[in-house]
Amino acid sequence: MPTNKHASFRYRVLNQCFTNRGHRRWSLEELVREVTQYLQVEFGAGLAVSQRTIQGDINVMRSARPRGFNAPIVCRQGLYFYSDPDFSTEKTPLGREELDLLREAVALLRQLPGMPQLPALEMLLQRIGSNGGLNSLSPAFIQFETNPAVKGLEWLGPLYKAIAEQQVLNVHYQPFTEEALDIILHPYLLKEWRNRWYIFGRTEQDRLWNLGLDRIRNVSIENGIVYKSNDLFDPETWFNDIVGVTKPDNAQVETVEFETSYLPSRYLETRPIHPSQRLLRQEHDRFIFSLRVFLNYELVNELLRLGSDLKVIGPPALVEMVKERRGY
Numbered sequence: 001m002p003t004n005k006h007a008s009f010r011y012r013v014l015n016q017c018f019t020n021r022g023h024r025r026w027s028l029e030e031l032v033r034e035v036t037q038y039l040q041v042e043f044g045a046g047l048a049v050s051q052r053t054i055q056g057d058i059n060v061m062r063s064a065r066p067r068g069f070n071a072p073i074v075c076r077q078g079l080y081f082y083s084d085p086d087f088s089t090e091k092t093p094l095g096r097e098e099l100d101l102l103r104e105a106v107a108l109l110r111q112l113p114g115m116p117q118l119p120a121l122e123m124l125l126q127r128i129g130s131n132g133g134l135n136s137l138s139p140a141f142i143q144f145e146t147n148p149a150v151k152g153l154e155w156l157g158p159l160y161k162a163i164a165e166q167q168v169l170n171v172h173y174q175p176f177t178e179e180a181l182d183i184i185l186h187p188y189l190l191k192e193w194r195n196r197w198y199i200f201g202r203t204e205q206d207r208l209w210n211l212g213l214d215r216i217r218n219v220s221i222e223n224g225i226v227y228k229s230n231d232l233f234d235p236e237t238w239f240n241d242i243v244g245v246t247k248p249d250n251a252q253v254e255t256v257e258f259e260t261s262y263l264p265s266r267y268l269e270t271r272p273i274h275p276s277q278r279l280l281r282q283e284h285d286r287f288i289f290s291l292r293v294f295l296n297y298e299l300v301n302e303l304l305r306l307g308s309d310l311k312v313i314g315p316p317a318l319v320e321m322v323k324e325r326r327g328y
Contacts, residue, residue: 002193008040010049010057010068013038018073018082025079028054051218058120061089079235150195152213159199159219163187166227169201172218175213184222185209190232193245198246200233208232210245243274243291244298255311256291256299264306272312274301 013035017026026034031054039047058080061071072083153278162169169187174180186202197213204225239245241253257280260268265287276292293299300321303310312322 007057007060008041009039009042009176010035010053011061012219014054014057014061015071017076018071018080019088025076025081027079031080037211087282135211150197150214152197152216155199155213155216155219156190156197159187159190159213162221163190163217166229168222168225168227169221170220171216174215174217176215179234180217183209183211184225186228188232189235191239191245200235202228202230202232241276241293241297243293243302244268244296246296246298247294248296251294253292253294254315254318256293256315256318257288258297258303259283259286259288259311259313260287260306261285262307264309268306273299295321297321 014031015233017031028051032049032051036048039049048215058073058232060068060185062068062073069089071089072087073080077102079157107308133173158171161167167187169185171185172180173183185199187199188202189200191198191200191210194240198210199212199213200208203209206228238247248264262285268287268289269279274291274293278290280288280290282288291299295315295318300318301323303312304325310322
């Protein structure tokens with residue numbers, strides 16, 4: 001969990017301390033124990049905070065908006081409390097700048113089809129904005145690459161909801177080259193790659209699978225099976241060595257070397273295939289690059305996008321994969 005999310009959680013716990021339990025006054029040691037207890041319940045054992053962290057949180061809460069909450073936290077005889085017994089950070093109204101940020105976020109989310117929260121969020125924003133004299137929603141000043149003709153986008157909303165609510169799914173799936181099958185899936189992650197969406201989840205055989213939404217034919221909730229939390233992969237690091245979405249079973253990260261001509265090399269310098277990409281050397285009008293990735297078909301597709309000037313140097317398995325895709 002990123003530090004800023006922990007901080008947001010700590011602010012809520014501190015606010016709860018100062019607003020609940022008869023508006024009692026708290027020593028710094030008591031606040032440390034209270035916040036640590038809630039952190040461990042919410043995020044797991046091993047998390048703790050120091051007095052210095054809590055003092056820093058109090059200073060942030062006292063700060064003016066938008067950094068803080070203008071919280072009237074005072075300390076008398078070593079005890080902390082709200083000087084205004086009716087104050088709560090949850091009652092703090094949104095300012096114009098915060099409303100503008102919220103409107104811009106909604107404008108960006110509009111470009112992601114099927115998200116179930118969007119209608120409610122737009123209605124909430126209109127209600128808040130109406131009270132503050134801000135009735136219009138922001139236009140989109142950024143346009144993402146979208147293709148409304150891509151199949152499977154209608155499943156984004158239901159799948160997102162299933163992940164959020166930890167529901168087990170029965171997915172009727174039609175692969176490109178095989179017969180249709182029904183898959184029991186514990187869903188964990190939605191990921192986009194090249195205008196296609198994929199859902200990652202656990203099968204009943206405890207394997208991690210990803211399914212293309214364009215090949216899903218039906219989704220239903222499987223109520224008779226207990227949802228299993230994700231202990232198969234870390235979405236924050238799983239894709240570090242992957243081009244695309246596929247990590248081959250029992251494979252190892254390999255050093256890939258390839259060469260191309262001047263114009264494709266300029267595109268590669270401004271838009272690398274992978275963060276590990278390096279320019280190794282230049283030989284006359286040829287540019288030799290390297291990557292550290294797993295070998296998969298998404299990697300082959302990215303390399304073939306470089307055109308006929310591409311030459312794969314190694315490893316041999318990738319040379320063969322490219323030859324096979326080129327048809328010779």
